[in-house]
Amino acid sequence: MTDYSRRDFVRIAAAGAGGLFFVSSCISKQSRWFFFTDEEASLAESIIACLIPADDFPGAKEAGVIHFLDRQLVGYHRRFQNLYRNGLANTRKSCLQQFGKCFNDLADEQKILFLKSLEDNTVPGEPWKDMASSDFFNLILDHTMQGFYGSPRHGGNKDYASYRMLQLDYPLIIGRHKYETD
């Protein structure tokens, strides 16, 4: 890295480490989000709240997984931007067609049934004719798991919520086993 200029560095960091530094320095003041619109964020957050719901322990929503998605979509996962954009738009449309309501306004059981139909590619209607609904569903499911169970440094798993639930020690202390096992 010796003879890169500062500008190069920012550009490279943006390309390599996920654009976080770069984007955060020039994000418009109006939006809380790096990638999502407010509307998209609210829909995505309702979806992930069903994928990992809150019970005695925080769910994906409480653990801030939406911030993981938002950050990674301008970072490591930016190649999925179109899939998210189209997937969320299609979800919104087919929900309106089927129920005459937004996803957020459905009852919990309805939400789950609707998500199952996305998962199984059985959702009726024209919004999904160019894209399998399961492609979008599987993607947001996988990323939700990453955000909930991965390191908090990527934006989700706030306060190690999932590690607490699994009773897994954190943070990992190097060498601890040297003293605690055998």
Place this chain on the structure above:
Amino acid sequence: MANKKVNAVIIGAGAGGGIVAKELATAGFSVVLLERGRWHTFNEYNNDELISQRSNALTCPFGPDNEKYRRTVPDGKGGWRVVVPNEWPYGNNAGCVGGGTLSYGAMAWRFMPEDFAMKKTYGHVEGSTLEDWPLSYDDLESFYEKAEYEIGVSGDPSLNPFAPARQKPYPMPPFPYNREGNMLEPSARRLGLHPFPIPMLRNSVFYQGRSPCIHMRTCIGYACPVNAKAGSQNTVIPVALKTGNCRLLTNCKVSEIIIDERGRASGIRYFDAQDKAKTQPADLVILCAGATETARLLLNSKSNLFPNGAANNSGWVGHNLQGHAYCGAIGLFGEEVYDDAGPGACIAINDFNHHNPGILGGGLLANEFIRQPYLFTGLRPPGHARWGKEHKVFQRDYFKKHISVVGPIQEMPVFTNQVTIDPAVKDYWGIPVLRISGYRHEKDLEGCDFLASKAEMWLRETGAHTTWKMIPGKETGAGQHQAGTCRMGNDPKTSVTNTHGQAHEIDNLFVADGSLHVTNGGFNPVLTIMALAYWVSAYIKKEWNGTRFK
């Protein structure tokens, strides 16, 4: 721009390349070792499951990166689709100093004598290019020993009646079992099986100035914070550099082998750390880029005498790509079995590696490395919900109450399981990329079902109340155990190199990595790759007189 000519240019600083560099540099050869990646330490990516070489969820921390590398795979509609390194079909191993050995699990298996004589043992197999190696276990035995001593292996073969004959014990004592191991040991004995501690390229005691293992949860997929895990980057490569005869050039991407008008290799072309095109002239070219990238280099090096790629007038380069059909079973328990003592994998059996009725070959079985929380979300009984309340309850109920027993089924080599060059897609430097394609032989899947049943039986006897099998899909999976694309053999028409890794068609061109494997054993392959690298080096040292081969 051309660098100063050297005796040997070695491409790839992984398992094979690190060893060849050390062997030749200590013998007085001038050596340039080129690596497309760079040096790494544990601190860059500690305790981060999403950035580990195991999940590769966000990226492959130890290379190569998603921005600059591409491959193509069948899209299922008769065309090809582009994949990047952290996607499973890409078939990545690693791209850094140390190659796969920086972040591997470090299981240190010797193949068994049968693994070098599969055709002799099992006969002709329809639809397979199954063949015997041109060398035997006995030929390689002292080279296995050299790898075990120079890189460093902990183990005790005395408990394994199927262990192949050896001259010397391992240099370090075995690791004790963790809680899973202590549960699996008596049940295996009750079933008449022969459990023993897995030999590991990991220090159980101080060895060669490196400290013993501290049992991190984050071991496989990570670099080691205390260098207890031995790879080429903390053993042979430092020795090579210390001689003063070896230059390691990092972030250097080799694009082509230069073939002169007489049909010999005169050096290589590469893009340096600043992406400038350069050449490195050399008397000898040694390919150690791993089984997929070594084949790519040969196929991308076309010349008048070799219109199908260097050393490929036989047409065999890139064929017979093998990995392992990894299979096994999961068991759920009523009690906690998790003790957080990494790396987790510690106990194995070799009872099912060979001579299983109706099965060709077989594989070892071992308890699995620690399943971290994200990857554990993928382990569910058939039909179980993948999300929602059920997901979460299962995750917390069984994270510490499950054991996974798995093993690598030896694949039958298939000619059409292969890498070729994509005619259109190029990487960041404009170098044509690989296509990967093929399907496993049906016998492999029978082997998987067999081995997975044995894993289930073992888990049940251990007290699991629920078990299920894990069987891989049909698509060929190159990945971490990639091998076989430059088969060694005696017949130049049906192999790429001779017994010594020397290309049949170009006498100053060698291969010393997983590409050479005729068959890939029912074992993780790295110790065999290391032994072969010593074997190939010994030949070069003995036969090269400074200007030509004796």
